[in-house]
Structure formats: C-alpha cells, structure tokens
Amino acid sequence: MKKRILMVAVPFCLIISLLVVSLTVFSNDRASSSAADIPYYKVESKKLKKTMLVPGVVKENHKEHYYLDSTISNKVTFNVNLDDDVKKGQLLYSYESPELQSEVNSIELQIEKMNLEYNELLNKKDEL
Structure with missing residues (x-):
C-alpha cells in the first residue's frame, strides 16, 4: 500500500515543483521588463476613398475601333x-x-x- 502511495505521490510532487519553478521564472521575466521595452504605436486617422464593386467587364480606355468603309472600295x-x-x-x-x-x-x-x-x-x- 505504501508503494502505491509513493508511486502516485512522487510524480505528483514533481509536477507541482515544475509548475512552481516555471511560475517563478515567468514572473521574474515580467518584472524585469520596463516601460521602454513595451512597443507603442501612434494611431493616425486617414480618409479612405469610397469604392463600389460592380460586376462587369473591364475595358481599356485607349483602344480605338476602325471600321471598313464599303463605299470606298470592295478590295x-x-x-x-x-x-x-x-x-x-x-x-x-x-x-x-x-x-x-x-x-x-x-x-x-x-x-x-x-x-x-x-x-x-x-x-x-x-x-x-
């Protein structure tokens, strides 16, 4: 019976000791950081252009169309x-x-x- 208690108690004690060690390490890291280490961001307001999405086909503006004139010649x-x-x-x-x-x-x-x-x-x- 004592062996069973030892088999359960030893891993349990190891887990608790690891948690205590990790908590102390992380708390020391947080305490060592100063205000200079914290990044600050400046917020600016900008106007965005309103856009509207319309389904359709995009065509180039600089295209020109030429049509044949049958009154000039058939050849x-x-x-x-x-x-x-x-x-x-x-x-x-x-x-x-x-x-x-x-x-x-x-x-x-x-x-x-x-x-x-x-x-x-x-x-x-x-x-x-």
Whole structure:
C-alpha cells in the first residue's frame, strides 16, 4: 500500500515543483521588463476613398475601333491578324481603288508644290 502511495505521490510532487519553478521564472521575466521595452504605436486617422464593386467587364480606355468603309472600295488588304499587338503608325489595312490612288497622287503633288513655294519664300527672305 505504501508503494502505491509513493508511486502516485512522487510524480505528483514533481509536477507541482515544475509548475512552481516555471511560475517563478515567468514572473521574474515580467518584472524585469520596463516601460521602454513595451512597443507603442501612434494611431493616425486617414480618409479612405469610397469604392463600389460592380460586376462587369473591364475595358481599356485607349483602344480605338476602325471600321471598313464599303463605299470606298470592295478590295481590302489586311496587314494584321486578330489579337495582334499594333503600334502607333502601323498599317492595319489598305483599300485598292484607282480613285483613291489618283487622290493620293494629287495630294503628293500639292505637297511638293508647297515645299517649292516655301523654299522660294525662304530664298526671298534671305535676299532681303
């Protein structure tokens, strides 16, 4: 009977002694911490923008759409494919029409004429 009491009492005493030791160690750690060791945080108030979540599709603003004009010509050559990346100034499509070609030629002649007149005016300016 005494052996049974000893078998129960010894582990019980060990557990209680471990608890007492751990409590004294933790209490010493808490007492050693000072006010400088405690972190402080400054709270600031800021205005948040109100946002609204709306279901839908996001589209880019800088996209432009070009549509073919069937009144100009029925013959069209496409230079890009669907979903290709296009850079500024890149030729997307071109019309094949004799009327358009004659208009382009006349505009090019007008540009050359204006350049010649501009050069003449510069020469006259230099002479003066």
